[in-house]
Amino acid sequence: MNIEHYISQLLYRYQCVTVPGFGAFLTEIQSAQWVESANSFYPPKKLISFNTNIKNNDGLLANHIARAEKTSYEYAISAIQYQVLNWKKELEQNRALMVKNVGSFVLNATDNLIFTPSEQKNYLTASFGLSSFIAPAVKRDASEEQDLVVIDDREVIALVPEERTGRSYLKYAAIFILGLGLAGTAAYTVYNNQIETQTVLVEKAVQKKIQAKIQEATFFIKTPMAPVTLSVKSDKEEVKEVKMPYHVVAGAFRDEKNAEQIYKKLVKEGYNARRLEINKHGLYPVLYGSFATYAEAQKVKNEVRESENPDAWLLVESL
Template sequence: MKIEQYISQLLYRYQCVTVPGFGAFLTEIQSAQLNESSNSFFPPKKTISFNGYLKNNDGLLANHIAQAEKTSYDYAVSAIGHEVLSWKKELEQNGTLFIKNIGELRLNADHNIIFTPSDQHNYLTSSFGLSPFVSPLVQREVFEQRIATLEPTITETEVIEYFSEETSRSGSFLKYAAIFVLGLAVAGGIGYPMYQNQIASQTVVVENAVQKQVQNKIQEATFFIKNPMPAVTLTVAEKEESKSYHIVAGAFRSERGAQKLYTILIKNGFENAKCIEMNKYGLYPVLYASYATMQEAERAQREIHKAENPEAWILIENL
C-alpha cells in the first residue's frame, strides 16, 4: 500500500500528520512572496517540514486509511508499518527517499535525516488555482514633444508694414474706445464705495438678530437637576486567553489508562496537566499543559524531551 497519497490528503486539513515509527510532517503557512531580481510572484502556500522525533501513533493516518480503504484500523496500522520498513530500507541502501508530492529525505554524514520539501505542490486550500508567474519588465520610454511649424516665417519688414496699415484704419475706433473705458472707471470709483456701505449696514442688522435669538434659546434651555441619578460603574470581565497549543504525553484507547497517566503527571509536578474527552479517533489524549503561542509550546516541549519524555508532541486544536 502506498500511503503517501493519504498523507497528502491529510496535509490539506491538518498541520501535523504523523507516520507511526517514522516521523511527522508539519505544515506552516507562508505569505505571498516577490522575487525582485527575476520579477517572479509566488502565492501564499503551506511549507512542509519533517520531525523525526514525533513517532507515536496518534491514530490520524491509520483511521483515514481505514475509512478510505474500507478496512479495519488494525490492518491500516499494519500496512503503515510495512511501508515504513520499506522507506527505512531504501534510506539505508540509497541514502535518499523520495515521497511523491511531499519531498525528499536523505541521510547526511552523521546519519541524520535531512528533508527537502517539494515546491511543485501547494497544500493551502485558500490558494487553490493560484500559480507562480513572471511579470515582464516594464520599459519606460521618454518621448520628446515636437512642435510643428504651422505658419510660414514672416520677415521684420512685413510686420512693420502690417501694423502701419492697421493703425491708420482703426485710429478713429481707438478714440471712442478710450472715452468709453474712462467713463466706466469714473462710474466704478463712485458706485463701488456706496455698494460696500449698503452691504455692511445689512450685515450688522442680521448679526444683531441672530445674537438675540441665541440668547433667547440659552435662557429657555438653562435648568438644574436637584436629585441626579447615581453614577453606574460597569465591570467588564477580562477575556481568558485562548490556548490552542497542547503538549501531548500520550493517547489511550481506554479512559482508565489515560487517568493513570494523568495521576502520574500531577504527582510529578505538572499542575496544568489535563485528561481530555475522547476524540473522533476513539482515543483519550493526556496533556502536559496548554499554551497560547507555538513558541511557548516548543520551548516547553524541548524541556520535556530532555527531562521526561522524548516522544511528547504538539497538538494544535481549540479544545
C-alpha cells in the first residue's frame, strides 16, 4: 500500500500529520510573497517542514487509511510500518528518498535527515486557484525619453501696455466710489458691534434674575423629592463566550493515570492546562492551554518545544 497519497490528503486539512516510527510533517501558513529580483508574485501557501522527533502514533493517518481502504485499523498500522521499513531501506541504500507531492529526504555526511518540501503542491485551501506569475518590468524606448524633454528656443515676447490719454476722470470717479463703500462698511461694522454689546448686557441681566428666582424657589421647598436609585448592570453579567479553537497539545496517553499525572504537573508549572475526554482512538489528550488566535497558540507551542517538550503540537478544533 502506498501511503504517500493519504499523507497528501491529510496535509490539506491538518497542521500535523505523523507517520508512526518515522516522523511528522508540519505545516505553517506563509503569506504572499513578491521576489523583486525576478519580478515574481507567489500566493499564500502552507510551508511544510519535518520533525524526526515526533514518532508516536496519534491515530490520524491510520484511521484515514482504514476508512479510505475500508479495512481495519490494525491492518492500516501494519501497512504504515511496512512502508516506513521500505523508506528506511531506501535511505540506507541510496542516501535519498522522494515522497510524492510532499518533499524529498537526503542523508548528509553525519547521517542527519535533511528534508526539502515540494514546490508543486499548495496545501492551503484558501489559495485554491491562485498561481504564481511574473510581471515583466516596464521598458521605455530611447525615442520616448527624448520626447519627454521639451526645449523651447522661441523668442520671448514682451507685452508693453498701451498708454491712454483720454477719459482719466473715470479713474478718479471709481476711486471716490470705492472710498464711500469702504467707509459705509466700517460704519456698519461699528453699529453691529454696539448692538452685540447691548445684547450681551441684556442677556446677563436676565440670567441674574433667573438665578435669583431659582435660589428663592429653592428656599421654599419643604418636602424634597425622594432620592432616585439607579441600578447599573455589571459588565460581568454581559461577558460573552470567547471561542478558543487553537490548542497546544502536550501528548495523548493510553493510560488515564499518566494523563492525570502530566496534567497536574503542567498546572503546578503555571500553565492553564486542560484534560480532554477520551477520544475515538482510546487516548486521553492533555493540553498546555487553549487560545483564541493562531498566533498566540503558535507562540506558546514554539516556546514549549524549545524549553521542555519538542513533541508538542498544535490542534485546531472547536471543543
